[in-house]
Amino acid sequence: MTSKQEQLERTLRDLRSTVPDVRGAMIASVDGLPIAQTFADNTDAGRMAAMAATALGLGKRINATLDTGDLSEMSVSGSAGQVYIYATGRKGVLAVVAPGGMNLGLLHMEARDTAGRVANIL
Amino acid sequence: MGPMKLVISGPVGAGKTTFVQTLSETEVVATEAEASEDIGKKYTTVAFDFGTINLDGQELLLYGTPGQDRFDFMWDVLCEGALGLTLLVAGDKPEDFPHARNILEFITSRNPVPFVVGVTRQDLPKVWTPEDVASYFDLPSEQVCGLNATDNDSSRKVLIRLLELQLSEQPAAAAGA
Numbered sequence: 001m002t003s004k005q006e007q008l009e010r011t012l013r014d015l016r017s018t019v020p021d022v023r024g025a026m027i028a029s030v031d032g033l034p035i036a037q038t039f040a041d042n043t044d045a046g047r048m049a050a051m052a053a054t055a056l057g058l059g060k061r062i063n064a065t066l067d068t069g070d071l072s073e074m075s076v077s078g079s080a081g082q083v084y085i086y087a088t089g090r091k092g093v094l095a096v097v098a099p100g101g102m103n104l105g106l107l108h109m110e111a112r113d114t115a116g117r118v119a120n121i122l
Numbered sequence: 123m124g125p126m127k128l129v130i131s132g133p134v135g136a137g138k139t140t141f142v143q144t145l146s147e148t149e150v151v152a153t154e155a156e157a158s159e160d161i162g163k164k165y166t167t168v169a170f171d172f173g174t175i176n177l178d179g180q181e182l183l184l185y186g187t188p189g190q191d192r193f194d195f196m197w198d199v200l201c202e203g204a205l206g207l208t209l210l211v212a213g214d215k216p217e218d219f220p221h222a223r224n225i226l227e228f229i230t231s232r233n234p235v236p237f238v239v240g241v242t243r244q245d246l247p248k249v250w251t252p253e254d255v256a257s258y259f260d261l262p263s264e265q266v267c268g269l270n271a272t273d274n275d276s277s278r279k280v281l282i283r284l285l286e287l288q289l290s291e292q293p294a295a296a297a298g299a
Binding site for chain 2: 057
């Protein structure tokens with residue numbers, strides 16, 4: 001029986017091996033604390049966890065205000081890449097950083113699958 | 123004068139969300155998430171609380187911030203264009219005062235706005251008075267108010283005090299009004 005932490009780290013590693021172009025991914029609690037992360041560069045995981053929680057919280061309220069159902073994900077796009085923030089059950093949030101020009105169809109398919117696995121573990 | 127943006131900040135559990143909910147005349151936009159650490163309550167604000175109130179014909183937009191340092195980027199975001207700050211501290215949690223002072227310095231050093239300090243939970247028997255807190259923060263006594271964030275009257279008085287301070291700091295604008 002492996003710990004939750006190991007299981008979560010494995011799901012992130014699996015995501016990175018199926019979608020190797022991904023720059024990094026992390027799992028945080030809905031109140032903004034980092035749980036697991038695979039950033040190869042010097043991304044500040046603590047800060048990213050808080051920002052992912054803020055984005056998720058705001059996204060949920062936007063959906064509630066517009067009556068557009070439950071939040072599945074939200075995205076932030078820049079000229080050199082995108083960040084996708086996925087709701088993972090009641091307790092967690094998954095953030096995936098993709099470089100510009102990535103195959104987004106594959107990314108979404110795999111990341112949504114990862115989000116489902118993370119929700120089950122949490 | 124158009125709507126005036128005010129920011130409500132302070133440590134976790136000071137009563138920021140309650141303050142905005144008590145005062146707002148419109149439905150509050152709140153972003154509370156389940157707390158995963160022991161902070162003395164079940165939910166915590168992760169983005170902001172937003173409410174509005176009309177005080178003697180002046181439309182006020184109230185933005186409550188998250189309390190934890192990890193959300194300090196939201197303090198910056200929310201303080202942009204703000205014309206005043208209410209810093210709330212729980213009067214029964216003096217251990218949070220140093221953190222409150224850090225938040226105050228963080229915000230006012232980047233965005234020097236008029237501010238008041240509100241000391242919440244004045245309904246409790248053992249609580250720091252506004253006078254004690256004023257001397258702790260080394261502030262003039264008129265800049266510190268006691269309140270109970272669940273009580274509309276005492277919460278309104280804090281905003282009125284803030285507006286009075288703003289007028290006294292802008293004598294030209296006050297004379298022109």
